[in-house]
Amino acid sequence: MRYRPFLCLVPFFALSVAAVSVAEAQVNVPKYKKIVVSDKFHAEGSAIGDFNKDGIPDIAVGHFWYEGPDFKTRHQIWDGPDARDFDPRGYSNCFGMFTGDFNGDGWDDILVCPHPGAEGFWYENPKNAGGMWKKHPATVELGNESQDFADILGIGRKSLLFNRNGYLGFATPNPEKPYEPWDFFAVSNQDGRFQRYSHGLGFGDITGNGKIDMLDWAGWWEQPADPKTTPWKFHRFPFADAAAHMLVYDVDGDGLNDVVTALHCHNYGFAWYKQVRKDGEITFERNVLIPRSDQLFDPSVTGFPKVSQLHALVAVDMNGDGIPDVVTGKRFWAHGPDGDAAPGDPAVLMWWETKRDGENTTLVPHIIDEDSGVGTQFAVGDLNGDGVPDIVIGNKKGAFVFLSEK
Numbered sequence: 001m002r003y004r005p006f007l008c009l010v011p012f013f014a015l016s017v018a019a020v021s022v023a024e025a026q027v028n029v030p031k032y033k034k035i036v037v038s039d040k041f042h043a044e045g046s047a048i049g050d051f052n053k054d055g056i057p058d059i060a061v062g063h064f065w066y067e068g069p070d071f072k073t074r075h076q077i078w079d080g081p082d083a084r085d086f087d088p089r090g091y092s093n094c095f096g097m098f099t100g101d102f103n104g105d106g107w108d109d110i111l112v113c114p115h116p117g118a119e120g121f122w123y124e125n126p127k128n129a130g131g132m133w134k135k136h137p138a139t140v141e142l143g144n145e146s147q148d149f150a151d152i153l154g155i156g157r158k159s160l161l162f163n164r165n166g167y168l169g170f171a172t173p174n175p176e177k178p179y180e181p182w183d184f185f186a187v188s189n190q191d192g193r194f195q196r197y198s199h200g201l202g203f204g205d206i207t208g209n210g211k212i213d214m215l216d217w218a219g220w221w222e223q224p225a226d227p228k229t230t231p232w233k234f235h236r237f238p239f240a241d242a243a244a245h246m247l248v249y250d251v252d253g254d255g256l257n258d259v260v261t262a263l264h265c266h267n268y269g270f271a272w273y274k275q276v277r278k279d280g281e282i283t284f285e286r287n288v289l290i291p292r293s294d295q296l297f298d299p300s301v302t303g304f305p306k307v308s309q310l311h312a313l314v315a316v317d318m319n320g321d322g323i324p325d326v327v328t329g330k331r332f333w334a335h336g337p338d339g340d341a342a343p344g345d346p347a348v349l350m351w352w353e354t355k356r357d358g359e360n361t362t363l364v365p366h367i368i369d370e371d372s373g374v375g376t377q378f379a380v381g382d383l384n385g386d387g388v389p390d391i392v393i394g395n396k397k398g399a400f401v402f403l404s405e406k
Helices: none
Strands: 031-038 047-049 058-061 064-066 074-076 096-100 109-113 120-124 134-139 143-150 159-164 167-172 183-186 201-204 213-216 219-222 233-236 245-249 258-262 270-278 281-290 314-316 325-329 349-357 360-369 379-381 390-395 398-405
Touching (some): 031 360, 047 096, 047 379, 058 096, 058 390, 096 143, 281 360
Parallel strands (some): 201 245
Antiparallel strands (some): 325 349, 379 390, 390 398
């Protein structure tokens, strides 16, 4: 199956907007060199950092980090039963990885989100001394399959966003006590829909007041003047049945932040939600980019890329036009070779260009690769210093770097 880099939204979806032409969609499309760092399954997440402090970005996928700029020299981060080649028909014990200086020594450390529901840890950089990195506790019962890491409080320090014991919230490291477990803050009341395998989590300023709100698949949580107030005000809106990362940015340039997410990260479905203000209230209008499976295979519905299981998403300006775009792809074998929607289809990695054309806005798909896909989290950053974002993937197919080529 081949995927065409254009989008044609049909009248069946009344809330969708016009697409741009193929010629317009090809302007400023970056080219990528694919580097196969490993063909072994070590993790479904990845991280970028300068781990040896030589001024050159490195990458980490599972229990190894790889030296830039060629990513051929690898170093082990931890040992034990989780430091092995995992069977791609099953699961690793690393669903997400994030970089930060958690003890304030000036060196990049690594936060690991293990199998959902387990304890999260961070690994202390040994500062080129060699050997295994020392393991420290971050948080217990780290729920959600695709967590996120953001400065949600606006304090210059990132927090880990997830759910625990039925509460949606975040955990923040304490710089005064870096080796103690992180403080967890709940933004919701206890709710049974928040469990270890929850799907759908995001953050961003929905109200436009400068404060970062949180999102789940059923609505969004408004940060109050005092963020220690619990619970935050909940605004119900049915974004998705089973979302993944929920991205918040101004898609159409009207000054209001919108939402982009998967409709079901184990099936088909992808949409952006235009924020609309009505009588002082905030609501959203859905713009379908990939329909759910019952609509996608209707013969009358044409022009949509048939890519399923968009389980990880990142918002980043891919083409340098100053407007965020979306990088995502198919999570390969999320539940093995026979699970979920179309597990045998090509493992597509793609980006969706946010294209504004007068009063019309759409997200235009561009295929990067058809034999990698994504996991449950991945990292994007400028690895070669050319000003164009590069992509690091860790999943059941292995570890990959997509290096931009000008």
